[in-house]
Amino acid sequence: MTADATSTTVTDQAVNSLAGTADPRLRELLTGLIRHLHAFARETRLTQAEWERAISFLTATGQTCTDTRQEFILLSDVLGLSMLVETINGDRAPGATESTVLGPFHMTESPVRRLGENIDLVGGGEPCAVSGRVLSGDGTPLPGATIDVWQADGNGFYDVQRPDLQPPGNGRGLFTADAEGSFRFRTCVPSPYPIPTDGPVGDLLRATGRHPYRPAHIHFIASADGHAPVTTHIFVAGSDYLDSDAVFAVKPSLVQDFELADDPSLARELGLPNPFRHARFDLVLERS
Structure with a gap:
């Protein structure tokens, strides 16, 4: 045979x-x-040698995973599999907010915060406000919707990456929309950052001549009773790497302006210096 x-x-x-x-x-x-x-x-x-190398690579990937780091999700991200699975399952009604990848850093529970609270506990970035509404597909506000938020600090690191320099929960917040479905919080303008490259995924990127950078973004999971939750980002308009995201997650509808606002009254209300950056957008959920 x-x-x-x-x-x-x-x-x-x-x-x-x-x-x-x-x-x-x-x-x-x-x-x-x-x-x-x-x-x-x-x-x-x-070949046998290539098969053995692949087994070693997958073994090292598993050994790199911890309670605060998911190297297998990172591997799935850089191979485009995460975005492919999201796309296959991401068909939404017209007008609904588009979804994108979860990413490897939703590894810890976001602290409950009041509307308007600052999630940037360490500073170092340009202060900004983020606000919007959670709406049903027909434009009806969704009071009591939950908005889970997480982002890197002004230097491009998540709290779990630098626990010696960032308090737990920095850059994270779990908010509840008000009676009009509105949400708001203070933070810093996110910056582009490299995904972790000190493990097997970094070795893979170097071997293939790829950069590890993601464009500036903030993560969201929005949910409300009777509606399908959405996992998404907003990307900062004009950010580097919008056209070469290391995990292929950028969608044009998710790119948002962080406009320079010159409004002393609103700045005082938000507790920000004037002028300040302000991103406004709505999260639109489809009925389940």
Whole structure:
């Protein structure tokens, strides 16, 4: 029997071994995985040494994961798989806020904060205000909606990356929309930053000549009763790397202006120096 015939037999045997899988969806997923992996190995003529290197890489990826770092999500992100899965499952009604990737840093619970509170506890960036409303698809405000927010500090690091320099919960907040569905908080204008490169994913980026940078952004998860939650970002208009995001997550509808506002009264109300940066946008949810 030829090597090609033997490889096909092995594939069929592996697929047939799933015949007793009680969950039909699990059987479908594993069957597809086996067939595609085996086809990849045959197409590329995968060598034993390359297979061993891949196993070592995946092992190191798992060993890099901690309670505050998810290297496998980061790997999925830089391979475009996270964005592909989001896109496949991200069909939304016209006008609804587009979703994008969760990212690897939603690893800790955001502290509950009052509307208007400052999530930037360390300073170092340009102060700004972020405000908007949470709306249903028909424009009806959604009072009591929750808005989970997280972002890097002015130097491009999340709290879990530098626990010695940032207090827990810095750059994070869990807000509840008011009776008009409105939300607001103070923070700093986010800056572009590199994803972590001190692990296997960084080795992969260097080996492929890719940069690790993400454009400036703030993460959101908005949810309300009777509506599908949305996981999204807002990206700072004019930021570097909008056209080459390391995790392929930019959508034009999510790029927002952080305008320079010259309004002493509003600045005093928000507790910001005047003039200040102000981003205004709405989060529109579709009914579930």
